[in-house]
Amino acid sequence: MSIPLPLFIAVPLVIAFLLPLFGKKGKAAATVLANLATISLLVFAVVSIGRTEVYEVGKWSIPLGINLVLDGLSSLMLLAISVVSAAAMLFSARYMEQYTAKAKYLSLFLLMVAGMNGVALSGDIFNLFVFLEIASLASYALVGFGCEHEELEASFKYMVLGTIASIFILFAIALVYGNTGTLNMAYISKAIQNSGLNAGLKFALALFIVGFGLKAALVPFHAWLPDAHPSAPAPISAMLSGILIKTLGVYALARVVFNIFGVSVTIGWLLIVLGLLSMVAGAFLAIGQWDLKRLMAYSSISQVGYVILGVGLGATLIAEGADLAWASLAILAGLFHLVNHAVYKSLLFLTSGSVEMATGTRQLKDLGGLAERLPFTRTTCTVASASIVGIPPFSGFWSKLILVIAAVQAQFYWIAAVIVFVSLCTLIMYLKVQRYVFLGELPENLRQVKENKGSMLVAMVFLACLCVLMGLLVLVPGLKQAILDPAVQVLTDGLKYSADVMGM
Amino acid sequence: MKGMTIIVKTVSSWVKVLIVLFGIYIILFGHLTPGGGFAGGVILASSYVLLMLAFGREFVQKDLPLALDSKLDCLGAFFFALIAILGLVFSGVFFVNFLYQKYLPGQPLKLISAGTIPLSNIAIGLKVGASLFLVIFLLSTFRRDTSAGR
Amino acid sequence: MPYALCFLLFMLGLYCAVVKKNMVKIVIGIMVMEYAVNLFLVMLGYRSGGTAPIIDKTQFDPATQQIAAGFLNTSVDPLPQALVLTAIVISLGSLALMISICVRTYEKYGTFDITQIRRLKG
Numbered sequence: 001m002s003i004p005l006p007l008f009i010a011v012p013l014v015i016a017f018l019l020p021l022f023g024k025k026g027k028a029a030a031t032v033l034a035n036l037a038t039i040s041l042l043v044f045a046v047v048s049i050g051r052t053e054v055y056e057v058g059k060w061s062i063p064l065g066i067n068l069v070l071d072g073l074s075s076l077m078l079l080a081i082s083v084v085s086a087a088a089m090l091f092s093a094r095y096m097e098q099y100t101a102k103a104k105y106l107s108l109f110l111l112m113v114a115g116m117n118g119v120a121l122s123g124d125i126f127n128l129f130v131f132l133e134i135a136s137l138a139s140y141a142l143v144g145f146g147c148e149h150e151e152l153e154a155s156f157k158y159m160v161l162g163t164i165a166s167i168f169i170l171f172a173i174a175l176v177y178g179n180t181g182t183l184n185m186a187y188i189s190k191a192i193q194n195s196g197l198n199a200g201l202k203f204a205l206a207l208f209i210v211g212f213g214l215k216a217a218l219v220p221f222h223a224w225l226p227d228a229h230p231s232a233p234a235p236i237s238a239m240l241s242g243i244l245i246k247t248l249g250v251y252a253l254a255r256v257v258f259n260i261f262g263v264s265v266t267i268g269w270l271l272i273v274l275g276l277l278s279m280v281a282g283a284f285l286a287i288g289q290w291d292l293k294r295l296m297a298y299s300s301i302s303q304v305g306y307v308i309l310g311v312g313l314g315a316t317l318i319a320e321g322a323d324l325a326w327a328s329l330a331i332l333a334g335l336f337h338l339v340n341h342a343v344y345k346s347l348l349f350l351t352s353g354s355v356e357m358a359t360g361t362r363q364l365k366d367l368g369g370l371a372e373r374l375p376f377t378r379t380t381c382t383v384a385s386a387s388i389v390g391i392p393p394f395s396g397f398w399s400k401l402i403l404v405i406a407a408v409q410a411q412f413y414w415i416a417a418v419i420v421f422v423s424l425c426t427l428i429m430y431l432k433v434q435r436y437v438f439l440g441e442l443p444e445n446l447r448q449v450k451e452n453k454g455s456m457l458v459a460m461v462f463l464a465c466l467c468v469l470m471g472l473l474v475l476v477p478g479l480k481q482a483i484l485d486p487a488v489q490v491l492t493d494g495l496k497y498s499a500d501v502m503g504m
Numbered sequence: 505m506k507g508m509t510i511i512v513k514t515v516s517s518w519v520k521v522l523i524v525l526f527g528i529y530i531i532l533f534g535h536l537t538p539g540g541g542f543a544g545g546v547i548l549a550s551s552y553v554l555l556m557l558a559f560g561r562e563f564v565q566k567d568l569p570l571a572l573d574s575k576l577d578c579l580g581a582f583f584f585a586l587i588a589i590l591g592l593v594f595s596g597v598f599f600v601n602f603l604y605q606k607y608l609p610g611q612p613l614k615l616i617s618a619g620t621i622p623l624s625n626i627a628i629g630l631k632v633g634a635s636l637f638l639v640i641f642l643l644s645t646f647r648r649d650t651s652a653g654r
Numbered sequence: 655m656p657y658a659l660c661f662l663l664f665m666l667g668l669y670c671a672v673v674k675k676n677m678v679k680i681v682i683g684i685m686v687m688e689y690a691v692n693l694f695l696v697m698l699g700y701r702s703g704g705t706a707p708i709i710d711k712t713q714f715d716p717a718t719q720q721i722a723a724g725f726l727n728t729s730v731d732p733l734p735q736a737l738v739l740t741a742i743v744i745s746l747g748s749l750a751l752m753i754s755i756c757v758r759t760y761e762k763y764g765t766f767d768i769t770q771i772r773r774l775k776g
Contacts, residue, residue: 004592004598006588006592006598006599010585010588010589010598013585014582014585014589017578017581017582017585018578018582020574020578021575021578055597055598056597057597057598057599058591058597058598058599058600058601059595059597059600126737126740130740130744133744133748137744137747137748137751140751141751144755144758147758148762149762149763149773150773150774152755152758152759152762153759153771153772153773153774154774155755156677156752156755156756156759159748159751159752159755160671160680160684160752163684163748163752164668164671164684164687167684167687167688167691170691170695170741171664171691171694174691174694174695174698174734177695177698177733177734177737178698183733226774227774231774536710537708538708542739542743613709613710613711639750639754642754643750643753643754643757
């Protein structure tokens with residue numbers, strides 16, 4: 001049975017509009033309804049694997065109407081979004097009891113999920129901008145949700161930089177419309193293939209890279225992330241770091257560069273340089289941090305650098321006309337690392353939320369010896385740390401291995417050396433977390449902490465099992481062909497996107 | 505915030521009716537003349553802002569309590585989403601203008617034409633009016649001397 | 655030539671958002687940038703000597719249900735106008751959120767100066 005595509009956007013949106021009607025007395029009913037929404041989205045996403053479809057909204061045919069496109073890359077992103085949001089919503093059923101106004105929090109959360117689904121499915125470039133703004137505005141409000149001193153300051157900084165990025169993206173869309181006369185992505189791609197890039201379109205591409213790079217927190221534009229992610233409540237940090245910066249930043253950038261404008265050697269090298277800078281700067285800045293969530297936020301910057309490095313390496317190899325097998329291997333590494341990082345970084349932020357709820361502090365110097373008091377948190381945090389460092393049977397090892405093999409095969413040996421070096425730095429920072437939080441002496445005031453059971457536990461265990469099992473996505477050939485290969489194919493045959501959409 | 509003099513209060517209670525009427529006209533004729541849901545909603549909100557400036561905030565809070573306003577806001581948005589889903593139910597594709605194509609085509613350039621577009625305009629006008637009024641009312645609680653310090 | 659003036663307005667807004675130290679001035683700078691982009695988008699659809707893209711009784715013949723032939727040749731492009739309407743609504747929502755964060759920050763810190771609101775460092 002095939003799910004109509006607009007249901008991915010309509011279900012969270014309608015439930016988000018209904019939730020503020022519940023008020024204070026219906027808080028339990030509101031939580032159950034919101035959890036039903038995210039779990040049903042997960043079921044929809046799993047059922048839609050392997051299907052490709054172009055859905056014309058309102059029966060207006062393109063280029064007059066707006067279409068929603070489901071291809072390999074979109075279905076991969078929908079799967080990742082629904083897994084992370086289901087886990088975060090389960091976690092927040094118990095974690096958000098310490099805040100007031102829970103119904104409004106759930107409504108904003110579902111708006112953010114609806115916006116991200118819209119970005120993943122959109123086939124029209126202005127529609128992408130509108131859904132990007134919906135998701136961004138919901139996230140600005142959620143970062144400052146607690147209304148304490150630091151949260152408001154972090155939310156203001158995030159909001160100013162995010163709005164400037166959105167204005168750059170709108171300016172670039174205006175330039176593209178002025179030069180090609182249409183807004184549908186397939187038609188823009190065909191017009192650019194027919195007439196080539198003039199000065200206006202090159203400026204538009206530069207503005208797109210700056211705008212989406214700011215949303216993805218690449219290194220010259222990362223200044224908002226170390227303040228915004230620690231100040232948000234823990235499930236929101238998991239959503240922001242795990243999936244929002246990747247959908248609004250990396251996915252949109254890949255769609256615009258590979259499918260609409262077409263790759264060139266300059267753009268590929270620009271992406272490689274940005275990826276390398278992010279990896280190295282993020283890793284160095286993270287080692288010196290003493291706040292648990294700030295360290296994890298800097299490590300997010302570093303890991304998104306891996307994804308951009310993989311995608312950029314693929315772009316350079318395609319543009320130089322080299323063997324397509326190595327290009328698709330590099331892009332496979334980048335996309336697989338994207339999905340892996342979504343799962344284990346959100347698990348890390350959820351465990352940090354559990355530690356904070358139990359002990360009331362986030363500073364590494366005040367914690368210690370919590371291994372016996374919080375056993376489940378300790379186990380899941382160790383699984384996630386092993387994944388992010390890259391220890392063999394867990395999922396992170398496979399994506400880093402494929403990236404190193406791709407770099408070596410393309411004869412960029414220095415890139416492979418940098419990747420291994422940054423993995424060593426990641427090992428150092430997570431050993432620091434383990435030693436200061438779980439091993440060592442238990443301070444006096446923390447003798448009485450207890451584990452928080454219930455829905456928080458279910459969410460963390462679910463994500464930990466996924467961490468262990470995700471390695472099977474590349475090892476078992478059937479799963480790889482069903483889930484990862486179509487996504488890689490969309491990016492390597494970049495310019496065939498327009499022919500596919502117009503032909504369907 | 506106190507109200508203003510008696511002249512301002514009398515005149516503004518007459519002018520308020522005209523503003524609401526103009527806002528409803530802009531919403532209802534949105535498919536024929538420029539305007540539509542958003543512009544009409546802003547005009548409806550501005551009539552309540554005129555009341556707030558002339559009579560004081562406590563009067564407006566008794567007149568239109570904030571809880572009711574918040575519920576009107578949600579209902580407007582839900583009604584708009586309901587129109588879109590009814591398109592899916594009646595015609596198989598999301599957001600189709602099902603009234604125009606099957607049930608009620610109407611004649612061009614008259615008030616009853618263009619299917620579900622006037623209904624969408626009414627829903628948007630309700631939502632925008634309610635939420636803009638809520639924003640302006642809540643932002644006006646700012647006082648210069650309530651700095652809580654660091 | 656009008657496009658260059660639009661770009662100049664955009665640069666003025668960007669300068670204001672980057673250099674100023676008062677929070678409300680930063681918000682005003684962002685709004686000026688937003689107006690510049692909306693203006694650029696509307697100007698893209700302009701055609702010199704064009705009319706407004708509204709069909710009324712003079713262009714519509716009810717007997718044959720046809721639009722007058724000259725309408726398509728003289729009207730300006732209505733699609734950028736619809737895009738600008740959407741962009742104005744988005745910027746209204748974003749402005750409301752930014753101002754309310756400024757108000758709450760003033761209540762907590764007591765100042766609008768961003769060089770003194772620096773608890774998060776490193």
